[in-house]
Amino acid sequence: MKSLKEYEVVIVGAGPAGITAYLYAKRSLLETLLIDKGFIGGQVLLIDFIENYPGFPEGISGYELVERMKAQIERLGLNFLQEEVVKLEIQDNYKLLYLRGGEILKSKSIILALGASPKKLGIPGERELTGKGVAYCATCDGPLFRDEVIAVLGGGNTALQEALFLTKFAKKIYLIHRRDSFRATPILQKRVQENEKIILVLNTVVEEIIGSSQVEKIRIKHKISGEESFLEVSGVFVFIGYQPETDWLRGTLELDSQGFILVDKNLKTSLEGVFACGDCISKEFRQIISACGEGAIAALMAEKYLNEVFKK
Ligand SMILES: Cc1cc2nc3c(=O)[nH]c(=O)nc-3n(C[C@H](O)[C@H](O)[C@H](O)COP(=O)(O)OP(=O)(O)OC[C@H]3O[C@@H](n4cnc5c(N)ncnc54)[C@H](O)[C@@H]3O)c2cc1C
Structure with missing residues (x-):
């Protein structure tokens, strides 16, 4: 296994929460990496038309909103890795992220913006006929x-x-x-x-x-x-709700009974220097605007943590 470069913030998940966290972290001049196992945009790429995101009175397609968000972070220098994170470990004040490809990343702080995926019914015929209707x-x-x-x-x-x-x-x-x-x-x-x-x-x-x-x-x-x-x-x-993909975090940080990440009002998880935002946290409502707001707060909190602990 080869060890990669050290970061100040690694953001896992490039949906609206992760994109906004990246925007804020880069504007704070932090050495930042954005990782997603899929494409930049997350669930927003699946949305046909969005009518409740402020600033677009006529509405906007999910694809176009993602293109605009992407353009904004590209202006700051986009450092993106398409990979899946499979394990988180703490080593002193540092956090180690293990990637599916075998590499390990080292970071002073982590922002988890993992989103959620559709819940299954769990009834006969569902699995067999997925993709067939x-x-x-x-x-x-x-x-x-x-x-x-x-x-x-x-x-x-x-x-x-x-x-x-x-x-x-x-x-x-x-x-x-x-x-x-x-x-x-x-x-x-x-x-x-x-x-x-x-x-x-x-x-x-x-x-x-x-x-x-x-x-x-x-x-x-x-x-x-x-x-x-x-x-x-x-x-x-x-469309019966969403569940987070947080199995790989079980036993490392505190989750609620459904697997959503427990955070305090400043989006701190139970692990020092690890923050979480967007659909993956334990909360009532899951929307793009709230994911963005939380992404901003998580990045500002990460910066505060770096200043306090690493005297950045
Ligand atoms: C069909 C549909 C319609 C919707 N309509 C609206 C709407 O009109 N208005 C509205 O406000 N909201 C809407 N939503 C909800 C909105 O899309 C979500 O609330 C929002 O996308 C959440 O953002 P997020 O960044 O938290 O997560 P996501 O958008 O889910 O992004 C999370 C990202 O994390 C990545 N990821 C997860 N685990 C890992 C891992 N281990 N390693 C690497 N990457 C990982 C995923 O690949 C994903 O790209 C809709 C959702 C759907 C599905």
């Missing part, structure tokens, strides 16, 4: 369902927003939610109720996804009557 990203897979009948599962903002987006393609959408009302913001609920292509199926859970080489139908159960029935659909879009 079972999908977790409307922007990526929506165009495959032109003039088809599909199901969208979930009751939060993402589910309703994505159901509305999918009406561009599908001819009919069953919006299936296990409760009798939605958690989503009222404006989205109103739009969904007014859309003729969307049929609400409430108090209902999906028990099985059925199909041989492609999704053909789903078995649903009414939660109150217990009655079971089938809906013929060729696609099932699952």
Whole structure:
């Protein structure tokens, strides 16, 4: 294994939280590295259209917002590594990050901006038919369902927003939610109720996804009557929440029962000099604007930590 250069801040995750942390760290003239196992942009790359990010009154596509954020950090000199971090270790005041490729990075402080990924239903047929009609990203897979009948599962903002987006393609959408009302913001609920292509199926859970080489139908159960029935659909879009990919941190720093990273109000984790921000932390709401805000605070806190501990 070869040891790489030493950094003042390494930011793991290049979604909006990590990008903003990089912007602030670079403006503080810190020796900074941004790492992501995928592309710069994180989940924002999956969003068709964003209407709630300030400064864009007409809305903006996820791709364009990422391009603009990227251009801003490129102006400061972008130091980006496409790699997966698989282990964190503390060595005195230094932090060691182990990369999947076998390399080790050494840094005085770390900002974890790991985001989250879609939760799975865990029902028969889901795994077997993923990519064959079972999908977790409307922007990526929506165009495959032109003039088809599909199901969208979930009751939060993402589910309703994505159901509305999918009406561009599908001819009919069953919006299936296990409760009798939605958690989503009222404006989205109103739009969904007014859309003729969307049929609400409430108090209902999906028990099985059925199909041989492609999704053909789903078995649903009414939660109150217990009655079971089938809906013929060729696609099932699952938007039932997100889970963090923090297994590699288990035992190293404190996580909540769902695996989200526990932080204090200044985004300090249970490990000195390790900060966390964005969707991967334990909190109520997950949005681009809050991820950006937390990215800024995490970088400022990292700078403060470096000044105090390393007398930078
Ligand atoms: C379909 C959809 C629609 C949405 N619509 C909106 C909207 O309209 N408005 C809004 O405000 N929000 C919306 N959101 C939510 C928003 O995208 C997230 O809140 C935001 O992207 C969180 O930013 P983040 O930087 O915390 O994490 P992410 O964007 O998830 O980025 C995290 C990054 O960390 C990387 N990573 C994770 N683990 C590792 C590791 N071990 N090593 C290296 N890299 C790693 C990942 O590859 C990823 O690129 C939507 C989300 C989805 C999926």
